[in-house]
Amino acid sequence: MASKRLGRTQDPTILVLTSLTGGSKHGYAIIKDIEEMTGTVFGPGTLYGVLVRLEEEGLVEALPSSDRRRPYRITGVGSAVLTERLQTSLKVATIGLRRLGSVN
Amino acid sequence: MARTSITEVALRCYPSWWRERYGDEMRATIESLQIEGRSALSIALGLLRDALRSHVQGRGMPRTYGLLATRTRTSIATATIPWMAVIPFVLAVTGPTHYTASGGGVVAGYPFVLSPFPTKLFSSPHHLHPVISTTEWVIGLSNMAIEAAFLLAFIALAIGLAALRYGIKREKASNRRRMYSLTWLPMVTVLTFVGLAIAQNSLRNGARFVGSAHGEVYLGGGHPAVAAFLGNLEWTVAVGGWIVSMVALSVVSRSVTLPPETLRLGRTVSAISSISLCVTFVAVVIWGTLIASRGPAVVHAGTVVATYPEHGLWLLLVLVLGVATLLSIAGASSARQSWRTIYAERLWDT
Numbered sequence: 026m027a028s029k030r031l032g033r034t035q036d037p038t039i040l041v042l043t044s045l046t047g048g049s050k051h052g053y054a055i056i057k058d059i060e061e062m063t064g065t066v067f068g069p070g071t072l073y074g075v076l077v078r079l080e081e082e083g084l085v086e087a088l089p090s091s092d093r094r095r096p097y098r099i100t101g102v103g104s105a106v107l108t109e110r111l112q113t114s115l116k117v118a119t120i121g122l123r124r125l126g127s128v129n
Numbered sequence: 130m131a132r133t134s135i136t137e138v139a140l141r142c143y144p145s146w147w148r149e150r151y152g153d154e155m156r157a158t159i160e161s162l163q164i165e166g167r168s169a170l171s172i173a174l175g176l177l178r179d180a181l182r183s184h185v186q187g188r189g190m191p192r193t194y195g196l197l198a199t200r201t202r203t204s205i206a207t208a209t210i211p212w213m214a215v216i217p218f219v220l221a222v223t224g225p226t227h228y229t230a231s232g233g234g235v236v237a238g239y240p241f242v243l244s245p246f247p248t249k250l251f252s253s254p255h256h257l258h259p260v261i262s263t264t265e266w267v268i269g270l271s272n273m274a275i276e277a278a279f280l281l282a283f284i285a286l287a288i289g290l291a292a293l294r295y296g297i298k299r300e301k302a303s304n305r306r307r308m309y310s311l312t313w314l315p316m317v318t319v320l321t322f323v324g325l326a327i328a329q330n331s332l333r334n335g336a337r338f339v340g341s342a343h344g345e346v347y348l349g350g351g352h353p354a355v356a357a358f359l360g361n362l363e364w365t366v367a368v369g370g371w372i373v374s375m376v377a378l379s380v381v382s383r384s385v386t387l388p389p390e391t392l393r394l395g396r397t398v399s400a401i402s403s404i405s406l407c408v409t410f411v412a413v414v415i416w417g418t419l420i421a422s423r424g425p426a427v428v429h430a431g432t433v434v435a436t437y438p439e440h441g442l443w444l445l446l447v448l449v450l451g452v453a454t455l456l457s458i459a460g461a462s463s464a465r466q467s468w469r470t471i472y473a474e475r476l477w478d479t
Contacts, residue, residue: 052158069158070175073151074182077189093157 035065037075039114042084042099042107049088049098052076079103135169139176146196147183185459187467194476199383201392201467206382207460208399209289211453212282212406213315213375217367219409222439222446223275223416264423265435271416275409282405289398290315293381296391308385311377318370322363329359389477396464403461406454413450417443 044050044058055076056067076097079085084103088096099107136159140152159172183189187200290312297309332352387395420440471477 052154053161056158056162068172068175069155069162070172070177070179072158073155074179074188077147077151077183081189093153095154 035063036110037067037071038079039107039110040065040067041072041075041079042103043111045085045097045099046104046107049096051090051094051096053094055097135173136163136176139173139180142177142180143183144180144187144190146190147180150189150191185463187463192470192474192476194471197467197471197476198387198389198392201396201464201471202382202385202387204460204464204467205392205395205399206379208457208464209286209402209460210375210378211456211460212402213286213371213378215406215450215453216279216282216409217371218446218449219275219413220279222442223272223413223437225438226272227436227438264419268416268419268423268435271412271419274412275416278405278408278412282402285398285401285405287316289395292391292394293385293387296387297385299388299391300386304384308381311381314370314377315374318366318374321370322367325359325363325366329356329363332356332359389471392468392471396461396468399457399461399464403454403457406450406457410447410450410454413443414447417447 040059040063041055044055044062047058050058052069052072056069056072059065059067076085080087080097083100084106085097086100088098090096140148140155140159143152162172163169190196190200294309294312297305297312332355417440420437421443
């Protein structure tokens with residue numbers, strides 16, 4: 026596939042934050058949601074690498090849980106950061122597609 | 130007996146603080162993925178990669194003095210132990226030299242001998258450095274840089290070990306006595322090595338001059354068998370003692386309790402070791418390249434040329450040294466980062 030030449034173009038951080046905008050989720054649910062959204066297959070190592078970083082930066086927070094599956098939710102700061110990033114991506118995507126002649 | 134799965138082994142590679150915080154939920158996620166048929170091997174490989182990253186970056190680590198002090202100590206060990214591991218190899222390859230010159234059979238050494246090893250100056254009559262080509266000068270300067278970097282890091286390590294002993298004594302931890310003894314091992318090794326070398330040389334030099342023929346000097350007497358035995362013992366002590374010292378310092382770095390000022394000095398020592406390795410790496414590359422490009426030593430009229438009998442190992446040395454240097458830089462920068470966090474948040478009060 027030609028797009029593979031560009032390597033991984035979707036930032037895992039954005040994917041995880043986007044997944045959590047649909048409500049709080051535990052690790053496995055995040056992996057499945059991202060797979061359904063984009064077809065990207067995440068391993069638990071990659072997912073938790075991202076979650077640890079997002080939690081440290083205060084963009085997501087862990088919720089209390091009675092069983093082993095701890096859910097995470099996006100914080101207010103996380104929502105603001107994600108909105109800004111998606112708007113930039115949207116702008117770039119719109120300009121790029123327009124120049125390619127794909128959209129009017 | 131239950132068989133430990135490959136993913137469980139990979140999980141154990143994470144730092145303990147990480148496993149305490151995320152271990153259970155990670156296991157639950159892995160179990161769900163395996164039920165749907167995800168390969169255990171690919172999961173384990175991903176975990177190993179992330180575990181390595183967690184060790185190196187320490188992301189998500191709780192901000193406590195105990196954890197950050199352990200991280201600082203481990204980082205200091207990661208910066209200094211590669212230096213200890215590789216430096217004997219560096220000196221063994223770059224140290225031995227033979228000097229030759231054509232003018233009147235003069236055999237002379239460089240004017241800038243900066244070496245603790247008595248291998249370099251032979252002169253009879255005393256015609257020192259009649260002519261040295263630019264290449265020979267640069268090779269000699271590279272050699273000197275290697276030895277200077279070695280001495281600097283060696284002194285820094287000795288000071289660091291003294292500070293480590295002081296820190297161990299001050300903290301009065303339960304394992305203090307054992308840790309304190311282990312820190313003496315590098316110094317004991319070096320002193321024993323030097324002592325044996327002196328003893329061996331004095332026995333050898335005790336030999337009497339018995340005559341000369343065709344420019345060769347013959348010595349007799351002395352205690353050649355004892356000197357040879359001491360020589361073997363010297364190298365056994367050097368190699369064995371140095372390896373045991375590295376293991377001992379690894380043990381100390383994992384389990385000793387230290388005050389903040391000792392950690393700060395340790396961070397400086399790790400930076401010096403890392404800089405020393407960088408300098409050594411560059412100097413070895415210059416040294417090896419120039420000798421390789423010069424080819425077999427050809428003595429031109431009046432020119433002093435040094436040949437290095439172990440030069441054939443220089444590419445292997447560059448490879449090993451490169452890995453050690455990268456490890457050392459990673460350790461030193463991690464030690465710096467951990468210490469900065471301790472210092473910025475005044476964690477020793479917690």
